[in-house]
Amino acid sequence: ETGVTQSPTHLIKTRGQQVTLRCSSQSGHNTVSWYQQALGQGPQFIFQYYREEENGRGNFPPRFSGLQFPNYSSELNVNALELDDSALYLCASSWDDGTGPEKLFFGSGTQLSVL
Amino acid sequence: QQQVKQSPQSLIVQKGGISIINCAYENTAFDYFPWYQQFPGKGPALLIAIRPDVSEKKEGRFTISFNKSAKQFSLHIMDSQPGDSATYFCAANTNAGKSTFGDGTTLTVKP
Numbered sequence: 115e116t117g118v119t120q121s122p123t124h125l126i127k128t129r130g131q132q133v134t135l136r137c138s139s140q141s142g143h144n145t146v147s148w149y150q151q152a153l154g155q156g157p158q159f160i161f162q163y164y165r166e167e168e169n170g171r172g173n174f175p176p177r178f179s180g181l182q183f184p185n186y187s188s189e190l191n192v193n194a195l196e197l198d199d200s201a202l203y204l205c206a207s208s209w210d211d212g213t214g215p216e217k218l219f220f221g222s223g224t225q226l227s228v229l
Numbered sequence: 230q231q232q233v234k235q236s237p238q239s240l241i242v243q244k245g246g247i248s249i250i251n252c253a254y255e256n257t258a259f260d261y262f263p264w265y266q267q268f269p270g271k272g273p274a275l276l277i278a279i280r281p282d283v284s285e286k287k288e289g290r291f292t293i294s295f296n297k298s299a300k301q302f303s304l305h306i307m308d309s310q311p312g313d314s315a316t317y318f319c320a321a322n323t324n325a326g327k328s329t330f331g332d333g334t335t336l337t338v339k340p
Contacts, residue, residue: 118272157273159327204272218263
């Protein structure tokens with residue numbers, strides 16, 4: 115088991131609503147990445163936070179936003195939910211020594227269903 | 230544009246056999262190639278990883294073979310066990326640490 119915890123584990127929302135997912139990083143890690151995993155597919159990179167700043171973004175619209183807090187925990191916010199946002203959302207923490215984080219430690223994810 | 234292509238989509242192997250999963254990539258900027266194992270209801274867990282300056286890396290029953298010129302790499306699971314039944318993902322990282330994943334291979338090891 116990694117030390118990455120995510121909450122909630124499951125969530126049901128309706129189209130157009132907003133959602134906030136939370137992640138607590140593994141102790142000692144300073145970088146958090148968020149991934150979206152649709153059923154039967156590999157995780158897709160949403161964005162990464164390093165020292166509270168966004169440090170790279172994948173091909174996701176601006177209604178996907180995030181925060182990283184001083185204790186390195188993180189939130190993923192999704193506005194105006196669409197049916198296609200239904201997926202497993204994974205948080206991964208890692209240590210970046212300035213040369214870039216590599217080894218990702220994933221939480222168990224939040225399963226989001228949009229009806 | 231899918232930058233990491235993984236095959237096969239599913240694989241059935243007898244206990245004690247060798248499981249082989251292949252991946253191909255396009256972006257030559259990738260410089261770190263991890264493999265992840267994912268069980269139902271869990272997040273992916275790092276299994277083994279390799280850098281492009283090495284052609285092979287072995288950890289226990291798991292071996293990565295890497296062919297830089299062909300832009301291909303593969304995972305070999307020796308002496309496959311029923312407990313190895315899971316979904317396996319290859320990935321490729323840039324030096325910024327953002328991972329591009331393949332679509333996964335569902336491995337079933339029959340007793």
